[in-house]
Amino acid sequence: SQTIHQWPATLVQPVGSPLSLECTVEGTSNPNLYWYRQAAGRGLQLLFYSVGIGQISSEVPQNLSASRPQDRQFILSSKKLLLSDSGFYLCAWSEAALYTFGSGTRLTVV
Amino acid sequence: KQEVTQIPAALSVPEGENLVLNCSFTDSAIYNLQWFRQDPGKGLTSLLLIQSSQREQTSGRLNASLDKSSGRSTLYIAASQPGDSATYLCAVPDYGGSQGNLIFGKGTKLSVKP
Numbered sequence: 001s002q003t004i005h006q007w008p009a010t011l012v013q014p015v016g017s018p019l020s021l022e023c024t025v026e027g028t029s030n031p032n033l034y035w036y037r038q039a040a041g042r043g044l045q046l047l048f049y050s051v052g053i054g055q056i057s058s059e060v061p062q063n064l065s066a067s068r069p070q071d072r073q074f075i076l077s078s079k080k081l082l083l084s085d086s087g088f089y090l091c092a093w094s095e096a097a098l099y100t101f102g103s104g105t106r107l108t109v110v
Numbered sequence: 111k112q113e114v115t116q117i118p119a120a121l122s123v124p125e126g127e128n129l130v131l132n133c134s135f136t137d138s139a140i141y142n143l144q145w146f147r148q149d150p151g152k153g154l155t156s157l158l159l160i161q162s163s164q165r166e167q168t169s170g171r172l173n174a175s176l177d178k179s180s181g182r183s184t185l186y187i188a189a190s191q192p193g194d195s196a197t198y199l200c201a202v203p204d205y206g207g208s209q210g211n212l213i214f215g216k217g218t219k220l221s222v223k224p
Binding site: 006034042043044046049059088090092097098099100101102103104106 | 141
């Protein structure tokens with residue numbers, strides 16, 4: 001069966017520090033992968049999506065970046081976090097219009 | 111640009127009541143609509159996916175309907191239970207934007223009181 005793993009579950013980071021969130025998918029090949037952010041009081045916002053290894057598309061200009069070094073691995077990074085980067089980050093994959101989300105990472109930038 | 115709206119934003123009901131959550135979208139040219147559940151601090155769990163050719167989908171006590179022409183979908187929950195307390199989100203594909211991107215409503219926060 002297909003599963004999606006996302007870690008860490010929570011993270012508190014100081015402003016200006018780097019960030020690395022990882023997401024891996026099991027039980028499927030060549031999935032479409034996504035990073036969403038859910039900020040307080042706002043809906044889910046697509047940050048990045050990937051249709052294959054090394055293929056990343058960005059939706060929102062920001063100081064975040066994403067990489068897909070392996071077929072089933074998707075990484076969200078930042079070199080220097082801002083206070084505005086705080087939020088709930090969700091990784092997802094899709095197949096035949098059905099989306100499956102990870103458990104999320106609560107990031108607090110202090 | 112596609113916009114998704116969910117009404118009400120919050121709903122509190124006593125246990126056992128039947129209830130309806132509403133979702134509306136501005137562009138009726140959708141291929142499908144998906145309902146999700148989100149528990150506090152957790153990720154999203156897919157509940158139902160309705161294809162544009164379908165009018166209804168059922169899973170247990172949940173029934174979702176889709177009326178493309180009017181730009182509406184409803185999620186019906188029968189005999190609500192305290193365990194149904196969560197935020198319910200609907201989403202449609204954004205064909206005018208990113209490949210495979212979903213446009214989400216802001217959700218309805220449901221509280222079922224025992």
